[in-house]
Amino acid sequence: MSPRRPPAPTRLTEAHDTRGFRSGDDVLDGWLRHRALEQLEEGVTTFVVAAPGEAGERVIGYYCLTRGAVERRRAVPRWRVRRGGAGAGATAANDPLPALIVGRLAVDETAQGNGVGARLLRDAVMRAATVYRTAGLPLLLAHATSAPAKAFYRHFGFTDTRVDPYLLALGLRHATGGPGPR
Ligand SMILES: CC(C)(COP(=O)(O)OP(=O)(O)OC[C@H]1O[C@@H](n2cnc3c(N)ncnc32)[C@H](O)[C@@H]1OP(=O)(O)O)[C@@H](O)C(=O)NCCC(=O)NCCS
Numbered sequence: 001m002s003p004r005r006p007p008a009p010t011r012l013t014e015a016h017d018t019r020g021f022r023s024g025d026d027v028l029d030g031w032l033r034h035r036a037l038e039q040l041e042e043g044v045t046t047f048v049v050a051a052p053g054e055a056g057e058r059v060i061g062y063y064c065l066t067r068g069a070v071e072r073r074r075a076v077p078r079w080r081v082r083r084g085g086a087g088a089g090a091t092a093a094n095d096p097l098p099a100l101i102v103g104r105l106a107v108d109e110t111a112q113g114n115g116v117g118a119r120l121l122r123d124a125v126m127r128a129a130t131v132y133r134t135a136g137l138p139l140l141l142a143h144a145t146s147a148p149a150k151a152f153y154r155h156f157g158f159t160d161t162r163v164d165p166y167l168l169a170l171g172l173r174h175a176t177g178g179p180g181p182r
């Protein structure tokens with residue numbers, strides 16, 4: 001693959017070849033090789049892959065996107081609800097804040113350092129921003145599996161939460177530069 005020309009992310013299908021995927025993290029590799037298709041069938045998680053070519057080409061990177069929620073007080077401070085500011089459909093201050101979660105982001109060792117991880121993460125933010133603008137989930141959480149993974153997410157503007165040292169958050173209002181939903 002030419003440096004800095006990562007393939008466009010696309011949804012994982014049965015036609016993709018995941019067998020030889022190795023990122024250096026056995027857990028993340030195992031998820032892609034053995035469990036991703038199973039999870040797809042359940043329909044609660046979206047798996048997005050980078051594969052240099054049509055479906056059927058070897059996967060060189062992936063992430064998954066799913067729904068979750070976080071205790072509002074322990075998320076980043078700007079997501080606390082202002083007293084009296086909640087309109088119809090808004091949640092109360094103590095309700096969990098619904099969010100999307102990006103996780104299991106990994107790039108094959110042969111392709112690392114070429115912008116594949118960045119392109120996958122930007123794709124996740126873009127998908128989350130679309131959901132935010134249409135349905136109002138204001139937060140994208142990232143579940144990091146190690147200190148370097150945490151540094152990677154921070155590099156792209158994610159900040160620590162007070163929920164778990166390895167759970168980071170990106171406010172989509174801030175990331176998209178405007179209010180939602182529309
Ligand atoms: C972390 C990982 C996904 C990065 O993917 P990648 O394709 O090698 O990264 P990219 O080439 O897209 O790098 C994009 C930017 O992130 C930076 N970056 C990469 N890894 C980083 C890290 N661990 N900490 C901080 N910054 C990092 C790069 O320097 C680059 O910066 P630039 O755009 O300013 O030049 C990859 O190394 C990997 O799969 N590691 C093993 C699994 C893992 O740790 N997953 C993390 C999420 S759970």
